[in-house]
Amino acid sequence: MTKNLRLHFTTQRLIIRPLEENDYESWLGGFVNRKPSQHKHDRGHIDMSEATEPWFAALVERQRQEIKADDLYIFGIFDKVTKQHIGMLDIKNLSRDNFQWGEMGYFIHNQFWRQGYAFEALTELVKQARDTLQFHRIEAHINLDNPQSLHLIEKLGFQFECIRKGFIFENGSWTDQYVYYLNTHNNTLNEYL
Template sequence: MKRLELKTMVRIGNLEATTERLVIRPYKTVDYSNWYHQYAHCYAALNKFDEGKIDLSDYTEVWFDEMVKKHLHFMNKDEAYILGVFKIEDGAHVGVIDVSTLMRNEFQWGRIGYTILNTYWQQGYGKEAVKAVLDMAFTQLGYHRIEAHINMDNTASIKLAESAGMEFECVRRAFIFEFGEWTDHLVYFRNAKQE
């Protein structure tokens, strides 16, 4: 219960993690042109888990403003924390990480998801960002356990979870409906350090 009380004191405006090369924070409306530019310059999808180059015709500045408001609503309700990943050097938007609440109270349990734009792969940004967000989840958001749910054949995501210090726990059978069928997922996890 102590962690839950600490969580309610988090100020969303102060929610930010900084690493040697990155700043990870909630999106702001002023991020639109940076966000748009980076997505516009993605390569075509490099594998089935990569969104790659997308049609941006519906992603207007008004749409982006609404997205930012939705994200704030999710954070205020403690449902999800959706964070942009930006390079400190030039401010470029390189990806997005989200932490979703699965259950609070005596569990303090969440799930992490991560996407690095394919133009920034193989540069260590994913590992750096995921490690920072895991720390944020434990120290600023009061979670005790964070899981990553990963497709069985998503080798890059498995390597990223392991490099960020997450441990393999189990296979959840027919866990999520995707690609037109109920799909097995690997579960990786990390717990907060015990005091």
């Protein structure tokens, strides 16, 4: 990957880009203003006492290095008008060469749920994963008991592939996950985006 990628994207309501040092207050506000947990996969309130400005600056630098290495692309999601931090997106490079294969993830702060932000942001991420980052195949790995994420991924056009047994270590045990995929260079996706 080239080091001069333009990684700042906009949608109707959102700015999607890597975090910068001056995002600290907005980023922190997104976490501090979270509601209590809404379900099993929502962490709710998060202790941010260790997230100082120097800590955040180091986080931003680590993320820059991951982008430079073409390993992991992490994007903040911000409201265009208020500049509030709404959540994060990421796409991890699983393999380049003949595969161009990545894994996508996301979270939206729970105070911003049910407003269509996840669908809007992920639609743009899929488009940029194809056009800017040149991924051909994107996977999403989802807990079996997370119907909200399943519905969202299916709405984006991802297809069910399999259940990977004992795939991720969570809450003290190895758990199964659904694997959904999207080949970004197929005709259906090109019409969709």
